[in-house]
Amino acid sequence: MSQPAEQGSFPIQTSSQRTPAALNLASYLYQNPILKQRTGLINNERDLDFFRYKRLVRALLSDDYKNKQKNPKNGLVPINNESDAQRVLVLLIQNQLILPVQKLHYAEIKAVRGWTPNKTKPTLKRIEKAHVDPDAYFGWLYSKPNPFILLYSILAIAGVFTVILFPLWPAFMKRGVWYLSMAALGFLGLFFLIAIIRLIIYLISLVALPKPFWLFPNLFEDCGVLESFQPLYGWEEPKKPKKGKKSTKTAEVKADAVGSNGTTSSGAKASEGTTQRRKVTLEEVDE
Numbered sequence: 001m002s003q004p005a006e007q008g009s010f011p012i013q014t015s016s017q018r019t020p021a022a023l024n025l026a027s028y029l030y031q032n033p034i035l036k037q038r039t040g041l042i043n044n045e046r047d048l049d050f051f052r053y054k055r056l057v058r059a060l061l062s063d064d065y066k067n068k069q070k071n072p073k074n075g076l077v078p079i080n081n082e083s084d085a086q087r088v089l090v091l092l093i094q095n096q097l098i099l100p101v102q103k104l105h106y107a108e109i110k111a112v113r114g115w116t117p118n119k120t121k122p123t124l125k126r127i128e129k130a131h132v133d134p135d136a137y138f139g140w141l142y143s144k145p146n147p148f149i150l151l152y153s154i155l156a157i158a159g160v161f162t163v164i165l166f167p168l169w170p171a172f173m174k175r176g177v178w179y180l181s182m183a184a185l186g187f188l189g190l191f192f193l194i195a196i197i198r199l200i201i202y203l204i205s206l207v208a209l210p211k212p213f214w215l216f217p218n219l220f221e222d223c224g225v226l227e228s229f230q231p232l233y234g235w236e237e238p239k240k241p242k243k244g245k246k247s248t249k250t251a252e253v254k255a256d257a258v259g260s261n262g263t264t265s266s267g268a269k270a271s272e273g274t275t276q277r278r279k280v281t282l283e284e285v286d287e
Contacts (some may be wrong), residue, residue, distance in 0.1 A: 012130070014096050022095035024075035025088055026142040027205040028068060040124040042101065042139060044115040049099055088134060091227060093130060097142040100130040130244035144235040195219065212236040 030033060035051040042048040058066060079085055087270040092098045101124040109117045117123065124139060146152075166174075169174045198215040205213035217234035218227060 012093050014123055016096060018095045018097065019091075021077055022091050022097055023142075025077070026092060026095075026097045026140075027144065028065070028074070028076060029059055030140060030142055030144060031058050034062055034064075037140070038122070040101075040103065040122040040139070041118055042074060042124045042126065044109070044112070044118070044123050047121070048101070048139045050103075050124060050137050050139040052134065053089070053132065053136040053138065056089065056138070057082055057134075058084040060088060080197055089130070089132070089138075098138045100127050101125060101137050101139045102127045103137055150238065215269060 031037065031049075031198065035055045037051040037055075038048045039047050040050050061082070065079065066074070067188065068074050069078055077084075077088070079088065090099075092218070093100070104123045104125055106117050109115050109123050115123065124137070126139075130136070130138070169177075194216065201215050202212055205211070214236055215236050216229055216232065216237075218230065
């Protein structure tokens with residue numbers, strides 16, 4: 001593992017080759033309840049789980065970690081003090097398992113063109129300096145492997161061989177497959193028949209009735225199978241026109257783009273919107 005950071009800062013070289021020690025530490029820390037990790041939006045685009053540095057130290061110095069570390073099968077390195085926890089931070093950054101991030105405030109999000117504050121998730125931005133500060137934020141690049149991936153692979157292979165060996169199936173199995181396929185085709189045909197009938201009834205109601213009438217109004221909605229056929233019928237309500245929203249939104253965009261001196265802001269730099277390999281610098285902050 002790397003040496004702990006001294007006062008000041010130094011660059012951390014990252015590598016795409018992840019060591020077993022780093023993976024074991026990430027497997028223990030990821031979704032650890034002590035971290036109290038949350039989900040934010042990195043660059044206001046995709047979800048990213050993040051946590052505070054002080055929570056990382058607390059998890060590594062916990063009794064639970066000491067008990068897990070005593071078992072050689074877990075492959076966890078001993079952690080005795082905060083300096084050892086800082087070495088773990090450096091190791092995780094080197095193996096590209098975490099990255100330093102900054103949580104933006106409302107005004108900082110609005111200052112970036114095209115970004116909109118999210119009411120449910122904080123907006124994060126990647127930074128090049130990893131501060132050794134209790135309230136510094138770090139985001140996860142690690143995700144635990146799916147424990148059922150082996151089972152899914154075996155089932156897929158078994159399904160392929162089952163189809164290939166169809167000529168060797170006994171007669172009763174072939175008949176069962178034929179009945180099932182006919183039943184599936186029957187249900188599919190019935191579905192298309194209902195869709196055509198409801199469309200004809202809707203077109204007639206446009207002329208003959210004051211309001212358009214729908215048979216199975218939720219048939220093509222994004223819901224469950226049973227909910228698609230509930231209720232049996234419904235009336236289509238006229239859509240209310242939206243007033244003033246478009247003009248107000250346009251005025252807000254222009255107000256953000258034009259500064260107080262009459263010049264147009266350039267927005268975020270192009271390098272902030274692109275993903276590239278960077279050197280992370282570790283800085284120690286005095287409390």
